[in-house]
Amino acid sequence: ENGAESTNLGFAYGGPIIQDKLGFRVSANMVQDGGWIDYRYIWSHQLTRKNGNNGSTRVFRLALAWAVTDNFTVSPSFHYQEALVSTLGTNGGGNTATISQYYSNPSKGVYSALTWSPQERRNRFYIPALKMEYDTPSVHFISSTSAIVNRMQTTSDPIYMISNYISAGAQLPGNPLIVQTDGYHLPPGSADYRPQSRILNKQRVFTQEFR
Numbered sequence: 001e002n003g004a005e006s007t008n009l010g011f012a013y014g015g016p017i018i019q020d021k022l023g024f025r026v027s028a029n030m031v032q033d034g035g036w037i038d039y040r041y042i043w044s045h046q047l048t049r050k051n052g053n054n055g056s057t058r059v060f061r062l063a064l065a066w067a068v069t070d071n072f073t074v075s076p077s078f079h080y081q082e083a084l085v086s087t088l089g090t091n092g093g094g095n096t097a098t099i100s101q102y103y104s105n106p107s108k109g110v111y112s113a114l115t116w117s118p119q120e121r122r123n124r125f126y127i128p129a130l131k132m133e134y135d136t137p138s139v140h141f142i143s144s145t146s147a148i149v150n151r152m153q154t155t156s157d158p159i160y161m162i163s164n165y166i167s168a169g170a171q172l173p174g175n176p177l178i179v180q181t182d183g184y185h186l187p188p189g190s191a192d193y194r195p196q197s198r199i200l201n202k203q204r205v206f207t208q209e210f211r
Contacts, residue, residue, distance in 0.1 A: 002109025003036030004051040023065045031057040035086065040103060042114045052118065055085035071135040079127040086120055116157035117196050125150035125203075142211040150203035157196050 007030075014025030035054035040047055063077035103112035129146035 004034030004054060006034040007032045021067050025061075025063045027059075027061050029057070029059040033057075033085070036109070036111060038103075038110075038112045039118065040100065040112050040114050042116050045103070045114065047112075049118065052113075053086040055083070057081070057083045073133045075131040075133075077129045077131075079129070081126070082122070082124045084120060084122045086118065117155070119156040121152065121154045123150070123152040142209075144207075144209040144211075146207050148203065148205045150201075152201045152203075154199045154201075155196065 009031075010027070010029040012025065012027035014023065016023045033055040035051035037051070037053040038047060039049040039052035058081065060080045061077065064075065066074045068074055100112045100114050103114075104110055125148060127146060127148050129144070131145075132143040134141040
């Protein structure tokens with residue numbers, strides 16, 4: 001109602017390539033989640049991103065089915081997915097303590113957050129798979145082979161650490177912050193700085209199953 005619009009678009013198509021021998025199916029899905037928190041730079045309080053806590057997901061899948069013989073079928077597939085989400089004040093996690101009461105008006109659906117830089121989590125993975133089925137008069141054999149390669153990177157800034165530091169009555173050594181009604185400010189003559197942390201997680205898994 002008061003944030004950006006969300007959209008969801010998907011399609012799927014399939015059919016025979018060679019009648020009764022080879023078929024395919026391709027599908028895709030694109031989701032855009034609208035944000036509702038405006039980002040402001042922590043020192044100047046200038047607007048840096050409207051509805052900044054948005055997110056997006058892209059999914060693609062391709063599958064084939066090949067009837068090698070009347071009783072032997074091979075089905076390879078490939079799945080790809082990429083998701084990008086802001087981790088500030090979203091259902092996906094993050095810290096909502098940086099919501100600025102001075103620049104926000106909840107009764108009108110207006111929310112702003114003071115932050116150094118966008119806090120994002122990007123997750124990209126793909127899954128190749130191969131399924132083989134063989135029929136005999138009395139037994140049905142299935143072999144399932146798959147792997148997953150996952151890469152997730154989280155980018156954040158330590159604004160919540162500053163909040164906790166000041167609320168505890170402490171000051172940054174050699175650079176005391178000015179705390180006013182609208183938030184934090186650097187004292188005159190202080191150099192601007194933009195700390196940022198990045199965490200990269202990688203995952204590789206292989207699975208083989210016979211039934």
